Amino acid sequence: MTPLARARRVAVKGGAVGLLLPALLLALWEALSRFGLAPPNLLPAPSAVLKSLRDLWFAGELWGHIEITLLRVLLGFLAGTAVATVLGALTGYSPLWRRLLDPTLQALRSIPSIAWVPLFVLWLGIFEGSKVTLIALGAFFPVYLSTMAGIQQVDRKLVEVAHIHGYSGAALVRRVLLPATLPAYIIGLRGGLGLAWMFVIAAEFLGASEGLGFLLIDGQQTGRPANIIASILLFAVFGKLSDVALAAISRRFVSWQDSFQSAEEKKAHAADQARLQEI
């Protein structure tokens, strides 16, 4: 294989090919701005966005905005997840609790969460309390639903094996129910984290004096589109980073599932090869 062919192979296999389109679009965007085809007061050039990021950083205020937003997301996510885990475990494990709680929670779920904002502000004030509560509410439902479904879908045959070997109560939960539920639970956590990021923007739109969401609104009100795009960029970066971190932490606990999938893929691949051989 020539070095060029190998490089092409690495680029295609390694997903580098997926960077091609964004790079082209960026170049096009920059070119349009440079040649005056895009009005800079509406669509600043990528270089202008980078410059505004740098200015914000050296003005010393950027990290403060990032920090407060991260803290809100973290607190809201933890609070929502904690409540969702307890309620999801109850409704997943016990039909009685499910009949008692689930209809009400499902009804609450049909209310668009932003609709709660005026009430939260009224009850909890315009400061951190109402913001964190809104984020917690956003994170709650995906975690609650996947915890409940995850526990309900645990293979009864495996539970029977545990009963045969004398497991019950806490030992049954720890040795069978917990590991069997974990994959669904982690999917719920990642969904909850995504919604926490969505809701932090909503919360910061509504009367915040710092945070990335405030930067967005501030950029609009003071006519600085570069700041808006810079904030969007930061949301993307930190949203993605937090998801990658969560995925990395959880991979330790469900590594058996990874090897399951790769084993399945191997089998499917072998079957494909066999079919090709026959032809």
Place this chain on the structure above:
Amino acid sequence: MLQIRHVSKRFDELAALADIDLAVDRGEIVGIVGTSGCGKSTLLRIVGGLEAPSSGSVMLDNVAVAGPRPEVGLVFQEPRLMPWLSVRENVEFALAKRPRDQRRPLADAALARVGLRAFADALPQQLSGGMAQRAAIARALVARPAVLLLDEPFSALDAFTRFGLQDHLLDIWRADQPTMLFVTHDIEESLVLSDRVVVMRAKPGRIHAQYRIDLPRPRRRTEAQLQSWKERILEDLDLAQKGADAEPEFAI
């Protein structure tokens, strides 16, 4: 040592088992054959303490069975291994009551007996169907149960793997001589393995006939005497005239 006394089981209107009486001696291998729906699996689940009889009782060494017991091992049609545990950990799963430092050597010994010592650290998904079922047998045997119950243990496997595992099961039996009660829809399997074959019929599930198979083991699958028993059992099951078409799931 194992006595099934007048056991009946009803599921709502359906009489699954009617007045089953069966005594199994220590170290005996009893195979139960019957068409689907004759209640043979239900009977095994009752003996294993997974279900309670509607009436009657199961006595194990003169103690009534009221739930799963450590001296009874169970093997199901599917391996039922915990996918998140290694093969060794799956076997150790059956040793929760033992001190921690005893579990690993016992599990490794059980795996060695089923020829899976080299796969102790593998995950269940990396095993073939036959290997996974051997791991399940190791888990059922690791606590040295006095009674081993097997519910169609080899029916999900291909013929060659099945023959191999049948021989394997007999090797294991020779070492420990556990009392074995197994359910199958493979008449030949019951004849190759059992000291006694119990034929059950459905509606309601009941014992129709019993045959003592007093041939030395290992038995050849093609042995003439086995063939004559096979014919009689097929007649018992009303399958001889209609042939295999009447019950396509039935292996002959």
